[in-house]
Amino acid sequence: MKAIVIHAAKDLRIERREAETLGAGQVRVALEIGGICGSDLHYYRHGGFGPVRLKEPMILGHEVSGRILECSGDVGALRVGERVAISPSRPCRACRYCLEGMPNQCLNMRFYGSAMPFPHIQGAFRQELVADASQCAPAGHLSAEEAAMAEPLSVCLHATRRAGGMVGKSVLVTGCGPIGALCVLAARRAGADRIVATDLGPFPLSIAKQVSADETLDMAADPKALERFGAHKGTFDLLYECSGAAPALAAAIPAMRPGATIMQLGLGGDMSLPMQAITAKELTIKGSFRFHDEFFTAVSLMRKGLIDVRPLITHKFGLDDAVEAFETAGDRSRAMKAQIAF
Numbered sequence: 001m002k003a004i005v006i007h008a009a010k011d012l013r014i015e016r017r018e019a020e021t022l023g024a025g026q027v028r029v030a031l032e033i034g035g036i037c038g039s040d041l042h043y044y045r046h047g048g049f050g051p052v053r054l055k056e057p058m059i060l061g062h063e064v065s066g067r068i069l070e071c072s073g074d075v076g077a078l079r080v081g082e083r084v085a086i087s088p089s090r091p092c093r094a095c096r097y098c099l100e101g102m103p104n105q106c107l108n109m110r111f112y113g114s115a116m117p118f119p120h121i122q123g124a125f126r127q128e129l130v131a132d133a134s135q136c137a138p139a140g141h142l143s144a145e146e147a148a149m150a151e152p153l154s155v156c157l158h159a160t161r162r163a164g165g166m167v168g169k170s171v172l173v174t175g176c177g178p179i180g181a182l183c184v185l186a187a188r189r190a191g192a193d194r195i196v197a198t199d200l201g202p203f204p205l206s207i208a209k210q211v212s213a214d215e216t217l218d219m220a221a222d223p224k225a226l227e228r229f230g231a232h233k234g235t236f237d238l239l240y241e242c243s244g245a246a247p248a249l250a251a252a253i254p255a256m257r258p259g260a261t262i263m264q265l266g267l268g269g270d271m272s273l274p275m276q277a278i279t280a281k282e283l284t285i286k287g288s289f290r291f292h293d294e295f296f297t298a299v300s301l302m303r304k305g306l307i308d309v310r311p312l313i314t315h316k317f318g319l320d321d322a323v324e325a326f327e328t329a330g331d332r333s334r335a336m337k338a339q340i341a342f
C-alpha cells in the first residue's frame, strides 16, 4: 500500500509500506479520505512545531475515514463494508491520567502522526489502516469527506465542554481556519447567542459567516476593528483563541468582559500575555488540547444534522498529488480544509 511520509521540511514522499497484521478486536479499513491538519502542515513546512521535531520519517495524518474491509474477533456492531470515522486518539487506558478520566493527557498516548514521542507515532495517511474497533464511529449516511471532519470537530467540542455553560454567551473566535470555524459551529450548537469571528483576510471569514458567525472582522483591513467591543470594560464572555498568534490574543483581551474565559486552542509556540489586563479583569485562561470521547459525539451530531461541516470542505486531491494538496492547504486565501482521497 501507499503512504504519505514526511522525511524533513518540504520533503514529502509517497512510499510503499507493508500492510499491518490484524489482531483480535480490530478492523482493517480501506481509507477513503484524509484531511490535512495544521499540525501536518507544520511538519511539512518546518519539520515540526515548538520543541516537537521530526527525528525519523513519519507517515502524516490523523483526520481519516474509510470502509471496513475485514474484522477480527469481537468488533461489536461494526460490519464489513461499513463507512467509519476513525479516531486517532489511542490512550493507554492504564496510566494515572487515563484512570483519572483525562485520556487526552495520557502519558503513553499513541495519537496518529505525532512526532512528540520517539519513536514517532506513525500516522493514518495510507491506503489501509488497522484500527481498534473502539476507535471506529459508524458514519451512517455521512460522506467520507464529512466523516473525516470528525477529528477537528472533536477538538472544538472538547474546548466547548471545557468552556462550561454556553447558553446566551457572547463569544469571540480569533483565527478562522478549520478549528476557528468549527468552534463557531460548536458554540452555536451549545447555545451561544452572539458570535464574532476575526481573521486576516476575507476568505476564511466568508466561511465563518456561512457557518453562522453573527459578525466577522478582518483584522488585516482594520487592525482596530475590535476596539469598539472594549467599551464598558468589554463585551465577550468567552474567547476561543484559535490563531496561536500573540497579536490576536493581545487585541482580544480589551474586548473581554471582567470574569471572562480565554480558551486557548492555537498552538503557535510561546506567547507573551498582557498580564496586567488579565489580572485586573480577573480573566481565566484555560488550555484545550485534543479530545477523546468527543469524537463519537462529533460523528453523532453530524449524523443527526445538528452540525453541518460541509461549508468547510474546499479541496480534494488524489494521493499522488499530495504535495500540491499540502501547498494548497496552507493557502489561507482560498483553502479551508483540503483533503486527500486514497
Ligand SMILES: [Zn+2]
Binding pocket: 037, 038, 062, 063, 151, 152
Ligand atoms: Zn487535526
Ligand SMILES: [Zn+2]
Binding pocket: 091, 092, 093, 094, 095, 096, 097, 098, 099, 103, 105, 106, 107, 108, 109
Ligand atoms: Zn494513559
